[in-house]
Amino acid sequence: MRIVVTNCNTTRAMTAEIVRGATAAASPGTTVTGLTPAWGVESAEGWLDSYLSAAAVLDTLRTHQESGQPYDAVVLAGFGEHGREGARELLDVPVVDITEAAAHLACLLGRRYGVVTTLDRARGPIEDSLHAAGVAQHCAAVVGTGLGVLDLGNPADDERTLRAFLAAAERARDAGAEVLVLGCAGMTGLQQAVGDKLGMPVVDGVGAAVRLAESLVGLGLTTSRAGGYAKPRPKARTWGSGHGGPPSE
Amino acid sequence: MRIVVTNCNTTRAMTAEIVRGATAAASPGTTVTGLTPAWGVESAEGWLDSYLSAAAVLDTLRTHQESGQPYDAVVLAGFGEHGREGARELLDVPVVDITEAAAHLACLLGRRYGVVTTLDRARGPIEDSLHAAGVAQHCAAVVGTGLGVLDLGNPADDERTLRAFLAAAERARDAGAEVLVLGCAGMTGLQQAVGDKLGMPVVDGVGAAVRLAESLVGLGLTTSRAGGYAKPRPKARTWGSGHGGPPSE
Amino acid sequence: MRIVVTNCNTTRAMTAEIVRGATAAASPGTTVTGLTPAWGVESAEGWLDSYLSAAAVLDTLRTHQESGQPYDAVVLAGFGEHGREGARELLDVPVVDITEAAAHLACLLGRRYGVVTTLDRARGPIEDSLHAAGVAQHCAAVVGTGLGVLDLGNPADDERTLRAFLAAAERARDAGAEVLVLGCAGMTGLQQAVGDKLGMPVVDGVGAAVRLAESLVGLGLTTSRAGGYAKPRPKARTWGSGHGGPPSE
């Protein structure tokens, strides 16, 4: 099985890390290909970035689709980022977003789950994304660690990241969470270290999405065309101006 | 991977059919073992049956656990039947119920899903089960076909079953469903025939649950003990009187 | 009027206590008969116990029904335990569960109510039961005292129980509760002592259920057969293996 994983930002190092996590989580026989958008934002933090990222990811998927390389499913590796439903319209293969994927599996492991994410400003998009995916009901809390996406480094080795994560996890637990979700693709790898310390399961969205994508493909299921995810209508579309915004914008 | 699938009723022919469906849906390398409760009800239709079935299934799982045979996950193959949370308390391996499993995958395939089930009286338990599992939000409708569980026979070959299913599916579609869920373990196998006719994806809960169970095991995840699914407290429990009720009860 | 009250566990001393509370709460002219399941669990704490209890209670009601002794209504005296809807299917007389009963009356006394129960693990089943009964909207919180069901002893006389209850009640009040509900049949009798100290009404589910059952009978109302609570279909049912589980299971 061939799974394409798209990073939601333009940072290639992060794509590599995500591919590592996805590969580690995949079944034997699954190959993972990573895509990095050619434009967009170096890290998605907030609504503006999320919408910019969504268009860039869709453009990336469109371009990849036109390349003719065969693949069986797509994983969208931006936690809480927009674009999911557009990819479902665009592609004929199953599309799984790491946000919803983590929540789906978390629901199978405990009565309530909590999400630990980066900056507090990421909470709004995550909450809306979980609701739109139909899995918000059992979310006890979305808690920020105060760390930016690119501050995460190699989280499993980083004492500061771990401390911030554990403090946020405690708040999620106090709000009723029995399972934790890693609320950023860049946290992949943290689940073992954190789970051991907390004594509760920790779900990484990248791994969850890879397994769910495999499940759909294995069962011969793909996106319904009978309704909201019908194929896009043929029409003129232009993907961006190509102008860079100043870094300080 | 070794997955145990429990039928929720005492009809061995139905266990065999479920095991066939589960095996067909499983990944290479997964073995499926079916369990049939030694007591309970020949088919679960309504609340009384569902509660009787729940205790019988838990007793079956308890007995199997004590047998010492190794296994990696359990699938509960009673659509809308009770017992799921008790099995999570009881066992140290992941537990996936076909009701929730079908809904989780259906949410990845369309904006709203519909469930087509047997008798109208099954709707209440199914609706409550989806809500308790946290996946009811995107359920557009639960629709009965008017067929009893044991009337299903071999559904893919049976014209009457197919017609009843398609009529119910139309009602679900009118209510907004873009994906269908087979609302009875005995409908396993119907997904291909029905999906082709309807032009929308059809999710079978048995297959969905097998794949989700594989996913949890593959990711090293199991039920949280930090909260509602802590291990049962040691105490005196007796599992039934062993007296049969009269058939007409 | 003749009301049958079923304990949800096999502890006869608790049945006696429940019957005392029910009798004290009943109108003049009402007689109360207590039933103790012949099998099941010595105290229901958590999901596994709740499902085992449900089947045992239904078997008890079935057996009692077949005995031919006349009665007018049934009260299910397991707070948060399963089985309610099955009893409605099974019996031709009104069925009132103490969980829903307490909530119904509490809604008439204040804008929000809180439930104080035994162990934290009881919270999940109680929350689900209130939701399924349609009375969860005004529930501000379900709070555990940390006491097991059989630790309650004679709660009105026990300083430790009272202290634990009052501490939990404070948490419910902070969450917005203006009325308290005793979240365990074994707490019957505590309402006076606790209400005086807290300055808010305390509703005991056993008394509430007895009065609601009397109300339904007095008004000539019983369970609707037009829908989800139709009579069970005739079919083969066996009620248990009769094998005891080891105490430490």
Added chain:
Amino acid sequence: MRIVVTNCNTTRAMTAEIVRGATAAASPGTTVTGLTPAWGVESAEGWLDSYLSAAAVLDTLRTHQESGQPYDAVVLAGFGEHGREGARELLDVPVVDITEAAAHLACLLGRRYGVVTTLDRARGPIEDSLHAAGVAQHCAAVVGTGLGVLDLGNPADDERTLRAFLAAAERARDAGAEVLVLGCAGMTGLQQAVGDKLGMPVVDGVGAAVRLAESLVGLGLTTSRAGGYAKPRPKARTWGSGHGGPPSE
């Protein structure tokens, strides 16, 4: 026990009818006294009337309270009309509104209930009242018959009323109702005739409220003062101008 039942309009014949229904529903030993507001509206149909009625009913209860006549509970006999929470603040005895009362009992009889009321314009206030009382979750539909309050006459004898009621009841059943609620105090007495024809329980709010009021008094429960229903603050209040509006307003 002494229960005061307030009509919500100024039509004395309707008060008499309500008292008849309340008396028929009450337990032995309960006496029912009817109050008719000295001002207000001859029948409450819509929001304007409901608010006018609320103030008139509260003035009536205030005056009655000052009269010093002893009583144990109050029933508010305006289906869907405002004022309930104000009466709870004002009085030291339990207050039960027929809207909520019917819904509470209906929830004990079936999974979903429907309300059949007079004009369609009554639906809004009824829906809001059920929600504010915390019992809207299981309401499948509120359906109008197209009949005005004063058109009801003696509903049990009136063929036209019965036909309109049955037609509305069918719509409620199609929406999922398994139990019906009579959505107007003036429908009291219809429950027997309608229930027989429909094959489902029909709950009259007046009878339900009388029984619930008796239950609260019997259990020694009354409105919580710890929160939203604290006693009104002492201050200057004037109850109306005493000017009549023209009939055609």
Added chain:
Amino acid sequence: MRIVVTNCNTTRAMTAEIVRGATAAASPGTTVTGLTPAWGVESAEGWLDSYLSAAAVLDTLRTHQESGQPYDAVVLAGFGEHGREGARELLDVPVVDITEAAAHLACLLGRRYGVVTTLDRARGPIEDSLHAAGVAQHCAAVVGTGLGVLDLGNPADDERTLRAFLAAAERARDAGAEVLVLGCAGMTGLQQAVGDKLGMPVVDGVGAAVRLAESLVGLGLTTSRAGGYAKPRPKARTWGSGHGGPPSE
């Protein structure tokens, strides 16, 4: 444009203050006329007062309407008080209540808003009013300051009021509010002082309602008669007894 603003209580000084706030908020060319009910309550605090106020306000609007003076819209200046829907039935011009108005604008300024009001007992009516208006979803909290309506004096100058408001605002912020709403007509004028200190927008309902009323009039929109807000039916109505209640009631 001619906007009529009704105070909900009988305190003329407060009407004057409200008119000042409304005039300051209005567009050039808009004139504001204040109405003070001739009867009712000197300040509305709690449910009893709110229902008394509702009838008095409707009587005031009815009398004003009959006076024949032309006007284009009505603003109801009682935060959380009842009567809104009755005024919509009664009048042919748009009606905007300050409760809903503040919430509507607050939703445009942040993801969640909080309401800071007077006494804790005002919270219930406010919460219900926001829900009935369809804007409760984004309300993070309704918080009381512990100050009575008539204690507010000139809030912008009063240190104690400001301190109490800021403390309550902090609690709203902790609950997730990003925007604050002044939860009492008598707080008009506080928005500047408070907003500066808190660093978040503060919405005054009086100003919001004036602007929304202007918007509706400017767009040629008025209340729908096609449904719940149809004109009141012609019938006999009497507006109060004219008797004053004792101050200490």
Added chain:
Amino acid sequence: MRIVVTNCNTTRAMTAEIVRGATAAASPGTTVTGLTPAWGVESAEGWLDSYLSAAAVLDTLRTHQESGQPYDAVVLAGFGEHGREGARELLDVPVVDITEAAAHLACLLGRRYGVVTTLDRARGPIEDSLHAAGVAQHCAAVVGTGLGVLDLGNPADDERTLRAFLAAAERARDAGAEVLVLGCAGMTGLQQAVGDKLGMPVVDGVGAAVRLAESLVGLGLTTSRAGGYAKPRPKARTWGSGHGGPPSE
């Protein structure tokens, strides 16, 4: 006051029409400037288009902001399209989206509103947008006419458009709508013709948003920075590749 109105697609004729509608709805003294994205999609129909549109609109607003031309508020004229929250982060002036604007005003005019839109595939994004804006509670239905955005032409003159709109409006009314919302910026101008025929108010989002934007500016209110809409963090962002997709994609 200077209001900038952004079209969500690249069709300049539609921008002109929107500016005409916005100008007609604006108060005296307000000037309206239209912006057309330099890239994106010729009409937004579905999720893919909506995400592409969102990024293009944000790029347009960013570029306009950098141009230094003064303005007081922004109206986003894409009904149901994404991007709203990103614009709130980006800009220091109030941002009002026509989707939410129409819903806010509709809530003031009737108990429930309905949205009539173009293709059925637009329903999903509209429903999600109303929910995210906090105004979905009173939405009775979102109904498609089956017409594409660019089929609308001059809707007030076009018999086919009118017929399709009226048929959809009937369905919304049957679902409980008392007020209609025009669910596409290209429908601006239709409100008069349709409202007369239907006998209910019809709200155009463009006009509603202009008036709400004026209201916020007039009251000195702008987006909260205290939470989810904090300013975007400085970082590298690139706005598109500039490559056109083939028309048939």
